[in-house]
Amino acid sequence: MLDPKLLRESPELVRAAIAKKYLEVDLDAILALDAAWRAQLVEVETLRAKSKAANTEMAKLPKGSPEFIAKVQEMKAVSAEVKAREAGLVEIETKHKAAMLSLPNLPHQSVPEGRTPEQNVTFATWGTCEALSPVAKPHWEIPGFDKIIDFGRGSKVTGAGFPFYIGDGARIVRALLQFFLDEAVTAGYTEVNPPIFVNAASATATGQLPDKEGQMYEAVADGFYAVPTAEVPLTNFFRDEILDEAALPVKRAAYTPCFRREAGSYGKDVRGLNRLHQFDKVELLKWVHPTQSYIELDLLRADAERLLQKLELPYRVLLMCGGDVGFSQAKKYDLEVWAAGQQRWLEVSSCSNFEAFQARRAQIRFRKGDGKPELVHTINGSGLAVPRVLAALLENNLQADGTVKLPAALVPYFGRDALRFG
């Protein structure tokens, strides 16, 4: 959520910033709503003050006295009017709040102009994409692939996009997760194992609700949502809390399975491990001092990049242009790994600064030296998502003998230096 005061005092600044994201927003309607809400608020509060003053007076009068009885009669009318006007106030307040929740976060000034993914800026590259594997092919075409990752059985048991991992397939998933978590802890993140269902308040705080409920699986009977990312339970850990300034930055990492309905995203990039409804991911998250958030964003991105470097996977870093920065983010980098078989980049991490957008919704604050609470900034990024990393490993490291050679960093976790199919 945006700072209502900023919107009120600098609407043109907000309008320009939203335009940079190429999002349609009726700002004038929201401003009108804001003005109407404040006018009604003043009316209701004036009435309340009147009845409150009368009540204080009445408390001093003898209960059955004529003055008392007269006052009761008089105040009955005021009370009724308060009630009537409160109803109108609640109505406009609800609209106003919904409108504020519909406003996206403003992009940071360092976000490049642009409307489409093609206009994202290649910020950095690492490794070389050529001559990775002479026998590289899309991972789903590797002989024996379905012996270790079984989409057919997953589809029977649950549905499309819910594969079984078997044997070395299951083992490599576990090895990657453990590697990711160990690296995160080494980098100073505290490991957390969070709930994988969250309530509506949590999903609202991080920006999944309202409007994006169609992207989450919902346990209707209980009002819970299956987490689309560990970001949701992790960020909400401190919801409605005030942190110590000295404790910042707070750094945490969590593994969870992630559940995404991916409604409307069926298309060319859904084959194999490229896009799943359930996948494993380690998420890195920081609660930071507002003055430090862009430094901390770079540090977090470096933490994610280091994983790819240790896995010896070529990758590039994209700085997302205004049109491709998400609804809640102020700035976003994507890490994309090269998949030699598909000859394409696969997004494996998205590192974002939300500034105070989530913190305001979630009321996560810290107490400053002068004692006043102030909103923190939240930063998060994958570190990393398993299936696409696995896809790149399978494609880039495929050997002529049909096995997949594993990078040295993974060998202690996997227990062998090569993965076999079947």
Add this chain to the structure above:
RNA sequence: GGAGAGGUGGCUGAGUGGUCGAAAGCAGCGCUUUGCUAAAGCGCCGUAGGUGUAACAGCCUACCGGGGGUUCGAAUCCCCCCCUCUCCGCCA
């Protein structure tokens, strides 16, 4: 799932219809005094919104788990829900 007890400010904890935004203690902040790793005394000390201000201040309103209700008036009474604890049931 059943029965009982409870949810009050950063923490502990009073408060069963009006003078309660809420005693007291702890923690924190400021001042004073004495002074060797500290003690005593005094004062201040919730959050949010609105209004107001150059910015403070001030003023107003709301908030005692959440939501409704009764009443001129609710932390206090009634209803529903959530959560915590104890016991029972079930269960990895």
